[in-house]
Amino acid sequence: MPRSIWRGAISFGLVNVPVKLYSAVSKKTVRFNQLHATDHARINMKRVCSVEGEEVPFDQIVKGYEISPDRYVVIEPAELEALDPKKTRTIDIEEFVDIEQIDPLYYEHPYYLMPDTGAAKAYRLLLQALRESGKVAIARVVIRQKEYLTAIRPAGDNRDVLTMETMLFSDELIDPEQIDEYPDSDVEATEREVKMAQQLVESLSTDFDPSKYHDTYREQVLDLIERKAQGEEIAVQAAPEEPQEVPDLMAALEASLAAAKTEKKKEPSKPASKPAAKSRNGAAPKKRASASAPKKRTKTKA
Amino acid sequence: MSKAVEVEVGRRQLRLSNLDKVFYPATGFTKGQVIDYYTRIAPMVLPHLRDRPLTLKRYPDGVEGPHFYEKQCPSHAPDWVKTVAVPAGGKVIDFCLANDLPTLVWLANLADLELHTSLSKARNLERPTMMVFDLDPGPPAGLLECARVALWLRETLGELGLESFPKTSGSKGIQLYVPLNRAVTYDQTKPFSHALARLAERLHPDLVVSKQKKELRKGKVLVDWSQNDDFKTTACVYSLRARERPTVSTPVTWDELEEAHESERPERLVFEAEDVLARAEEHGDLFKPVLELKQSLPELAAA
Numbered sequence: 001m002p003r004s005i006w007r008g009a010i011s012f013g014l015v016n017v018p019v020k021l022y023s024a025v026s027k028k029t030v031r032f033n034q035l036h037a038t039d040h041a042r043i044n045m046k047r048v049c050s051v052e053g054e055e056v057p058f059d060q061i062v063k064g065y066e067i068s069p070d071r072y073v074v075i076e077p078a079e080l081e082a083l084d085p086k087k088t089r090t091i092d093i094e095e096f097v098d099i100e101q102i103d104p105l106y107y108e109h110p111y112y113l114m115p116d117t118g119a120a121k122a123y124r125l126l127l128q129a130l131r132e133s134g135k136v137a138i139a140r141v142v143i144r145q146k147e148y149l150t151a152i153r154p155a156g157d158n159r160d161v162l163t164m165e166t167m168l169f170s171d172e173l174i175d176p177e178q179i180d181e182y183p184d185s186d187v188e189a190t191e192r193e194v195k196m197a198q199q200l201v202e203s204l205s206t207d208f209d210p211s212k213y214h215d216t217y218r219e220q221v222l223d224l225i226e227r228k229a230q231g232e233e234i235a236v237q238a239a240p241e242e243p244q245e246v247p248d249l250m251a252a253l254e255a256s257l258a259a260a261k262t263e264k265k266k267e268p269s270k271p272a273s274k275p276a277a278k279s280r281n282g283a284a285p286k287k288r289a290s291a292s293a294p295k296k297r298t299k300t301k302a
Numbered sequence: 303m304s305k306a307v308e309v310e311v312g313r314r315q316l317r318l319s320n321l322d323k324v325f326y327p328a329t330g331f332t333k334g335q336v337i338d339y340y341t342r343i344a345p346m347v348l349p350h351l352r353d354r355p356l357t358l359k360r361y362p363d364g365v366e367g368p369h370f371y372e373k374q375c376p377s378h379a380p381d382w383v384k385t386v387a388v389p390a391g392g393k394v395i396d397f398c399l400a401n402d403l404p405t406l407v408w409l410a411n412l413a414d415l416e417l418h419t420s421l422s423k424a425r426n427l428e429r430p431t432m433m434v435f436d437l438d439p440g441p442p443a444g445l446l447e448c449a450r451v452a453l454w455l456r457e458t459l460g461e462l463g464l465e466s467f468p469k470t471s472g473s474k475g476i477q478l479y480v481p482l483n484r485a486v487t488y489d490q491t492k493p494f495s496h497a498l499a500r501l502a503e504r505l506h507p508d509l510v511v512s513k514q515k516k517e518l519r520k521g522k523v524l525v526d527w528s529q530n531d532d533f534k535t536t537a538c539v540y541s542l543r544a545r546e547r548p549t550v551s552t553p554v555t556w557d558e559l560e561e562a563h564e565s566e567r568p569e570r571l572v573f574e575a576e577d578v579l580a581r582a583e584e585h586g587d588l589f590k591p592v593l594e595l596k597q598s599l600p601e602l603a604a605a
Contacts (some may be wrong), residue, residue, distance in 0.1 A: 117487035216389055217392060219389055249494065250497040252497075254501060256600065260461040260462065270317055
């Protein structure tokens with residue numbers, strides 16, 4: 001079950017709705033561990049003091065802000081919390097707007113807001129008011145030392161739950177005109193071309209069904225991992241001491257063949273299994289496959 | 303152009319067209335004869351096609367016209383044609399499965415002269431049911447050189463406890479199949495076949511190459527191990543080939559291969575549609591063990 005990442009209250013006017021915040025996203029990205037290529041041991045990250053070269057324990061690490069090269073102001077966590085204690089516990093609704101007025105570019109990350117103990121009724125009230133008015137609440141909230149602009153609205157599909165989307169501040173969004181390739185406005189398409197393009201759009205128009213789409217790249221990566229895991233090439237944690245050489249399959253094949261040959265000469269009944277000495281004699285027919293004609297295994301009716 | 307005819311094949315209605323069109327001008331072999339061949343060889347070939355993702359190689363104007371590969375089962379396929387969805391390079395391809403006679407006839411009518419199958423079955427695409435060595439001669443080397451390499455491979459595989467079965471490619475070379483039919487992945491068959499190809503190359507440097515490079519292959523036989531891959535397909539046994547004459551990828555016995563090799567008569571390893579039907583009557587399916595024999599790759603000795 002997902003765990004809530006924050007507890008507080010939505011506040012607007014005189015109403016206070018205690019809520020818990022849950023991320024609405026479970027990222028499915030495949031995560032890899034870093035391994036040492038030669039022995040497949042895990043790579044450890046160490047926090048090392050750049051002056052002493054020694055590892056530094058967590059309790060000796062503080063936050064610093066670089067005000068000019070190599071000059072830092074050190075900030076304690078308590079100092080940050082003291083800045084605005086109220087804001088760190090509430091989601092302050094500032095206004096209500098029509099959803100169409102929000103450019104989706106602003107949306108950053110979706111969350112669910114769930115009613116906390118005793119908040120069922122107030123939560124329901126807010127949900128219903130938003131749904132019936134068709135409006136979205138614009139609110140501010142501070143989570144983990146960062147203030148967010150958020151949009152609160154009922155979930156789609158008529159689910160009785162409030163969602164909160166964190167949004168970018170307008171100065172965080174890059175103005176596209178700052179990009180060199182910003183499209184020229186004096187290029188024009190003819191009416192006929194536009195009409196044709198529209199027809200194409202029309203012919204491909206359908207209802208959006210997100211379940212139709214899968215992360216096929218991820219599926220392939222997982223598939224690759226599964227296949228490798230089933231085969232022999234799993235990166236096994238090497239025992240720290242003994243470094244192993246990658247076996248040369250061709251040499252192994254040769255050794256097995258040599259073993260099979262010598263065993264056959266001595267005792268034809270025993271199956272080849274033991275490692276061979278070395279010997280790369282034989283098996284080099286000049287013209288024909290081999291003089292030691294292989295047993296006739298195939299049955300021929302004719 | 304001749305008219306289309308409606309036929310009923312195994313309770314399915316099919317519309318066959320252009321039956322008189324000559325597909326192999328060198329012999330006058332028509333599209334109707336292609337469909338007839340596939341209909342009559344069906345009892346032999348269907349078990350080998352069954353449940354394997356199929357790549358079509360279509361020649362709408364016969365072997366001298368343009369051709370195209372088709373992995374995605376055509377959208378106009380009748381709804382009774384079975385398909386399997388295979389993820390490939392970010393998208394999903396629905397491959398045809400030629401599981402029954404109506405599908406086979408329908409494919410022949412699409413001018414799908416060559417049937418190229420996966421080494422895996424649809425329900426377990428990671429697991430090849432066999433390992434294949436495709437022996438491809440670089441002129442002036444030909445079938446005899448392929449036969450020599452095949453015999454060496456057979457003996458070597460035999461020493462490792464593996465039985466193998468040869469077929470002509472129906473084109474220039476010979477293909478060697480090692481039935482597995484056990485839990486094994488391409489991650490095992492690929493390095494194994496590669497190692498064996500390299501060993502063949504080292505022991506017979508004047509006869510064998512293991513790399514695709516064209517300039518290396520002159521007068522030698524490429525032991526192509528790289529088809530042991532889930533994205534590759536190989537011409538199925540009993541498939542017609544789009545050569546000058548309607549030659550077929552034909553299973554042969556080791557005796558036949560040895561005889562052709564010793565008497566230096568490569569033409570004994572060339573079979574056309576009619577020959578193959580006669581052989582099927584006489585021998586039954588020489589490739590049946592490829593579907594049935596269970597073998598495991600040997601554990602190799604420490605080198």
